[in-house]
Amino acid sequence: MADGNGHSVFCTRLSDVENSVPEGGTYAGIIEGKDWGAAVTKLIIPAADEAAPGRISEDVFKVTLKSCITEPVQRTITAAYMSDGFLTLELSSGPADTDSNLFQYNPDAGFNTWKSLYEFKIESPLFSKPVEKCRAAVCPALExxxxxxxxxxxxxxxxxxxxxxxxxxxxxxxxxxxxxxxxxxxxxxxxxxxxxxxxxxxxxxxxxxxxxxxxxxxxxxxxxxxxxxxxxxxxxxxxxxxxxxxxxxxxxxxxxxxxxxxxxxxxxxxxxxxxxxxxxxxxxxxxxxxxxxxxxxxxxxxxxxxxxxxxxxxxxxxxxxxxxxxxxxxxxxxxxxxxxxxxxxxxxxxxxxxxxxxxxxxxxxxxxxxxxxxxxxxxxxxxxxxxxxxxxxxxxxxxxxxxxxxxxxxx
Known part of the structure; x- marks a missing residue:
């Protein structure tokens, strides 16, 4: 979500990701602005051949947030579906769910910063191995x-x-x-x-x-x-x-x-x-x-x-x-x-x-x-x-x- 200097690195159009050559084992995180901050609300994954639409459901996947301050936290998947050769997993988020908020307050600086290591691990019996590499952070609101x-x-x-x-x-x-x-x-x-x-x-x-x-x-x-x-x-x-x-x-x-x-x-x-x-x-x-x-x-x-x-x-x-x-x-x-x-x-x-x-x-x-x-x-x-x-x-x-x-x- 951020480069080594703390500057945000975003795509602003999902089409930029979908139209590029898919890389196996990767995902794109879709960021939305909320009243209470910002959250990754969707994960977009190039679909494997075996991920047929009839086998897609929320309970077939497990999404873990790896970069929590204390220990990894499992995220709740609210929807799972196929579209144009990509698997989409929608994630829950909310103002009381601090793990879903992409901002954290830096008391030394006195203001909010993006969480620099907001990384997910996506597991499923449909995958030969977990998907763990973030290919892009897409923020349509900044287009x-x-x-x-x-x-x-x-x-x-x-x-x-x-x-x-x-x-x-x-x-x-x-x-x-x-x-x-x-x-x-x-x-x-x-x-x-x-x-x-x-x-x-x-x-x-x-x-x-x-x-x-x-x-x-x-x-x-x-x-x-x-x-x-x-x-x-x-x-x-x-x-x-x-x-x-x-x-x-x-x-x-x-x-x-x-x-x-x-x-x-x-x-x-x-x-x-x-x-x-x-x-x-x-x-x-x-x-x-x-x-x-x-x-x-x-x-x-x-x-x-x-x-x-x-x-x-x-x-x-x-x-x-x-x-x-x-x-x-x-x-x-x-x-x-x-x-x-x-x-x-x-x-x-x-x-x-x-x-x-x-x-x-x-x-x-x-x-x-x-x-x-x-x-x-x-x-x-x-x-x-x-x-x-x-x-x-x-x-x-x-x-x-x-x-x-x-x-x-x-x-």
């Missing part, structure tokens, strides 16, 4: 994204970029990751929180069929003035701005310059947690530049925002999202008082989605008592990235796609 690095003075940021295939004036969506997705691998911000969904067919359709996506990645956290995480909390009000503020703006400007079809009246910016802080920070530093913003569980304390800044922000189009059970960034000190002050200042287009808690809405994951699985309260980005935030019958993505600079603000 169309390119990764690059941008240096501005002493700051170097990684960046993921998606370029649509359409023509005409095209909006730009900017996503700013949370603290757990920092580092030098821009695939992580896209997959750890499902931010790759901005390039999905459904989201692209909402934005008129085409939208650029830009996802910068800081090597540490956005909330720093000198490279030490969270040293920003000790500074004065005038210096609550991230050291990466100018670099992020440079990346945006460079991207726009390189893509003249971008509609500069439709540039949208948002992010979760630490990225929510950075979203507010960018609004404060570049007033009127963005058509709209969508901070989620934002970590910009209301106490840091002056009345003058509130008056400035009241002119922006902003949709806030948070959950009452968030103990990491308590809404009572962040979103709630800020929204109240913005409305008191006469803000014309401020929206909020405030959830009591964060639960699974897909119906796939449940607690032992049968109730929907409950996530950490900080994970309110799940609702936003599933387009489940509504106000007056309008969902957040349609609202966002309809914002344009210099339009008349509507409530």
């Amino acid at each position: 169309g994204f390119t990764f690059k690095k941008i240096t501005d003075g002493d700051s170097t940021l990684s960046c993921a970029c998606f370029e649509p295939h359409g023509t005409g004036r095209t909006p730009l969506i900017i996503w700013l990751h949370g603290a757990g997705e920092g580092g030098t691998d821009p695939s992580i911000p896209l997959m750890a929180n499902r931010a790759a969904m901005f390039a999905s067919a459904e989201t692209q359709r909402i934005f008129g069929g085409n939208a650029y996506v830009l996802a910068p990645q800081t090597p540490r956290v956005w909330m720093t003035t000198g490279g030490i995480p969270y040293d920003i909390s000790d500074t004065t009000e005038r210096t609550k701005s991230s050291m990466y503020t100018g670099t992020v703006k440079l990346i945006i400007d460079m991207f726009i310059a390189g893509h003249p079809d971008i509609d500069t009246s439709r540039i949208y910016i948002g992010g979760a947690s630490n990225g929510g802080y950075m979203t507010i920070n960018m609004l404060l530093n570049y007033p009127g530049f963005f058509a709209a913003a969508f901070p989620v569980c934002e970590a910009y304390p209301d106490s840091w925002i002056s009345d003058k800044q509130i008056a400035q922000l009241s002119k922006e189009h902003i949709w806030f999202t948070a959950a009452g059970t968030d103990t990491v960034v308590a809404p009572e000190s962040y979103m709630i008082p800020t929204v109240k002050r913005l409305r008191a200042a006469g803000a014309g287009d401020i929206h909020e989605s405030y959830f009591g808690k964060v639960v699974d809405t897909s119906g796939r994951y449940r607690n032992p008592d049968g109730s929907p699985y409950e996530y950490q309260g900080h994970w309110s980005w799940i609702y936003m990235l599933n387009n489940e935030c509504f106000d007056n019958g309008v969902d957040i993505l349609h609202w966002l796609a309809g914002r344009k600079k210099q339009q008349i603000a509507i409530s």
